[in-house]
Amino acid sequence: MKLPFLLALAILVAALAVVAVSNTIVQRQIAYAQSADENALDPNSVGILAAAEAPTGFDNQTNGFTDQTTFLADRAAFDQTENITDGLGPVYNAQSCRECHQNPTSGAISQVRELRAGHLDGSGNFVGATVTLHNSSGTPVVIANRSLINQRAICPGVDLAQGFNFPNDFAQERISTAETIVTPRTSLNVLGDGFLEAIANGTITNLATTQCNQTGGAICGLAISVPVLEAPGQTRIGRFGWKNQMSSLLSFSSDAYLNEMGITNRLNPNEVTTLCDIIADPEDKTGTDGLQDIDHFSRFMRATKAPPRDATLVNNPDVLTGQQLFHQVGCDICHVSSLTTAPPGTVINGGAFTVPAALGNKTIHPFSDLLLHDVGTGDNIVQNGGPDSGHRMRTPPLWGVRMRNELMHDGRSTTFFDSILRHGGAATPVTNNFRSLSDADKNRLIKFLLSL
Ligand code: HEC
């Protein structure tokens, strides 16, 4: 009799456990349904319901956020070359988003580097560069104070009213020797950025706390709150750009359209300079579908798949060992291998966007904590982050990093080996762990990076 009794008891306990677990899941689902706002979400519950792997691919296919026809139309907007009649300039860097985001498909990275500059004022605060143009008498005319220096300009004619006589003068932006902080900035990948946008604020701040506790305060990434342009007065944890200067893809699209291409839009209606500004502002017009270009850019980016692993390397024995070494030496304290997006229905971007099914509750492998760290390479530029962010850079996501041959924010590392050895500051103990690996193991870790 004893055995059947025990068996029955075991079955009862198991049944109760199943009920308890399914109750928890039901409660979690209810909790999700109730915490529509990302800031009300319990970050510890994110991903507790089996999250699906996010789709990956350099294949120009939608991730499901839009249908394929819409995806291709939005990509065409991202790829489109703008001209003066479309509002290009007066000062700009390139004529389409794709020019700087295309290796190997639209949305990926590129070899393009930009110029940022500025100086410290008497109180030690960062001030963007005093950007000038020169008129025919050689007099510098100040047009803006900002850290981005545009490298190209349109200036098609004469603007005598402002003392400019083209073609003798041209609107080339210049800075002076007063700008003691000068740095190149490489372009970034935007493929899979819809998943990064769908990461709840709490997931990022939780990472910062956990990382700091687990390393005894040695590695403490900084999360910054930045304005959401489409939700006036609202802020969100920044996650885009080398300084985490933006938190939403619509905000970034608006900023890039103005600052990279000189095209004013509803969220950035004013030109950098009125010189040679011949098209009425804002230049980004509503199309027959009711959308503006910045809406197409952000919808394209949200619909992109994340960068895929290299299919030939992903199961290579050296790569698999390299992945273990990456963890063992501590690279993944910052280059975090897996994150889970907020559940579908979560309201993000200060109320302006709701996480859709295609982007919600997805496991992604960006190899980043999306936090700002001082690894001894900081460029001293401050963008939305306050004085403490000057010497910090965002941990760049390493997904798709095999498509880059000029690494780090300044592109000054041409090998993975060099980029690793440049990590000082908070990363010093990790870099030392890497240094003490055998040459064969160093090569395995680097081979793992080449598979990302
Ligand atoms: C002249 C080159 C250039 C052009 C044109 C350009 N970008 Fe970029 N983009 C960059 C650079 C450089 C960065 C890194 C900026 C930084 O943080 O300093 C970047 C970063 C980004 C990011 C952040 C990616 C991330 O994951 O952090 C987004 C999003 C983006 N660009 C979207 C766009 C869109 C949309 C357009 C077209 C309106 C555009 N870009 C046009 C060079 C360019």
Ligand code: HEC
């Ligand atoms: C303390 C956090 C931290 C740790 C630990 C860390 N990194 Fe980084 N990593 C960063 C930051 C921040 C940058 C950007 C630095 C810059 O651009 O100036 C970076 C940049 C990189 C880049 C360049 C990526 C690109 O797109 O240009 C690679 C590659 C890289 N890290 C690999 C590693 C490896 C391998 C390890 C372990 C040996 C490691 N990192 C450890 C924070 C970290």
